[in-house]
Amino acid sequence: MNKDILICGVGGQGTVLASGIIAASALAEGHIVHSAETIGMAQRGGPVTSHVRIGADAYSPLIPFGKADLILGFEPSEVVRNLRYLSKDGLAIVNTAAVKPVTASLSGSGYDGTEMTEYLSKHTRCILTDGDKECEKLGSAKFLNILLLGIAAGSGVLGLQKDTLVSVIEKRVPAKFLEANMQAFLNGFTIGQTKGE
Amino acid sequence: MKEYVMGNGAIALGALKAGVNIACGYPGTPSSEIIESLAKHPHEGLHLEWSVNEKAALEVAAAAAYSGARALVTMKQVGLNVASDPLMSLAYVGVEGGMVIVSADDPGPISSQTEQDTRRFADFARIPVFDPASPEEAFEMIQDAFDYSEKYKTPVIFRPTTRVDHGYASVEASDAYVPKAYDGFTKDAGRFVIFPRLSYKNHGLMEERNVRIGEDFSSYKFNTVEGAASEKAVLAGGISYMYAKEFLKDHPEVKLIRVATAYPLPESFLLKALEGVSEVLCIEELSPYLEEQLLKLAGKHHLPVTVLGKLTSHVPAMGENSADSVAAILRNYLNLPADAETNDASDLPELPMRPPVLCAGCPHRASFYAVKKAMAGEKTYYCGDIGCYTLGNSMPLDMVDTCLCMGAGVTMAQGFSHIDGEGKAFAFIGDSTFFASGITGVVNAVFNEADITICILDNSTTAMTGHQPHPGTGINLMGHDAGKISITRILEGIGLQKVVTVDPLDLEKAIATVKECAAIKGVKAIIFKSPCIAIEKSKKKCTITESCINCKKCIRETGCPALTLADGKVVIDTLLCTGCGLCKQVCPVKAIGGDEG
């Protein structure tokens, strides 16, 4: 199996945990995996990306443009920013809830993500979900990453077994949040199953 | 046992496998996780330290290497500038045990002041350099680096770049750490005391030895030739080799030459690789190092080969390469059609900018704000430094006029005070940077009678690079409590006019303190003490109440990312807010409430 997955969002949204779980699950299923993270200055409210490359065909740690099978998007404008990575028949899973940059609050610009979501639904195959609403059901925005991961798993695009992902999540998330995270994963899984054809 | 690790983890595991006895470093992106990974793996018997700066790290390690021990030193590329004084001399003296200096380069630059190229430093110091292209390679190559260092009794440089440091891959780690056995130091003044005569003699020996190392490197396993014999060849080093390899896997008719040891140049390897080649494109990051070496080689041997690369504008002079930029360069070079596969990006909606900002609740925001308010209307010079607080430059704070290098804020403020007696010069420096390179600057200020106010932004950690401990935090990497070194007592010992500590989150008091200090002539210091929000998690939250008149002063003045607009109204994002209370003190109508845990 060769799969290229790009995870993108804003520093602080929990993208690193999501990429870590995908990588660890792929490893557990015996695949060769490479991944890369943005670390440093950019983590402070800037755009962040993780590249996960599954399979023996990948040499560079970064996915070339037009090769990603999946963009797991934590923020709509970040998905648009990284759209060049998506392959022609690739899937974008998008949290439609926008993260407004400080600059937007300062200038009073009205960025709220709708334009991005509209663009995405016109130009790509995508699963749109309002992560804010879904997280409200779960009681905290902390579970956004596992929710999105669940959507990816439910849509089938990851090519990984549900059980593998579940057992990796069990190892990776703090025990006291395990139950809520599992709920997030399952809610996401159902969304992914229904919306992913 | 296979372990899935970051490139820096792979470097650490490789060093452990090589039996490293001592590892010293100073944090700096992208190198910091090497020392941290060592600390996380079993390392009983290894001396591990975050040194106070890179120069100290290299000197501590050098003595260990004189004693026959294996020594690892880690830093980012600009850290090598700090360590260059001992490095240049050590190159002449040499070592007994293997000594590897990891200097991580940062093409882009992504988190650095410069796009300098460590390979040039190796050449300048006349010592070997290893250039890994992936985490897997880094794991093996660092072990080779120790071997070569011991074989030729010279320190060697190991140069990963950001994508290698921060890429993840699986490596075969050994289960147990076995430190290398060493004999200890043998006194030999003729060898270890550097004098002009010794340098003269050793200079000759180094040049003669480097020719031999170049020969040795000619059969090094990571210097490789792939693809068919072709007239048009590609030469690459570092991560660019991986980008080129990824593209050329569909073009096996093109010869790909890879140089993993940029200095000393593996000449015979290259002469052989270039047989039948009439044109070669060099793909590398930072400086055209390999390209220039190739031009020299071609000149020296009258090779009928055209060398292309950065010097001929076939490869950009600056910035990071990527799989895509390299693919485009190669398509152009090989006259291949453009790739139709990528998504059309011509009609994208306008994307919001996301410059990095100080975190919500960051105490630095409050410190800068207090100085800004206290000095409103005055002529000021705000000299910043290296750390999270460089972000104090962004709007609306706009409180950093200069930023040059580690520790420069303290000394540059002095320059402004001497050249302009009217303006008030301030230096902003973090606690970790103060220990690394701020103290000597303060001594300079007192001795040369500067008139400055030094603001120590003491958040009790090295936040920018991932929260490493430092002398002010007490606990060292050996897990021992060495006692916190007091910044206040250091400053008092130097003999400042005034040294005062204030909580930046107590805005009124902080402003009064700044005013008071700025009015005194001479060298004064204000220690703004409040922990980084990432090390002391707060459960407090502030909220906007009914009485808000939506004047937006809180947003305009603080720029805290937790303050946003929803349907034109100011709201606080409770997930981000730490209840620091700064906005509460800024609001003109006391409309912000809360902060109880």
Ligand code: SF4
């Ligand atoms: S209290 Fe105000 S300034 Fe402090 S973190 Fe919360 S919103 Fe930001």
Ligand code: SF4
């Ligand atoms: S400063 Fe006070 S009144 Fe003005 S918008 Fe902010 S909370 Fe409302």
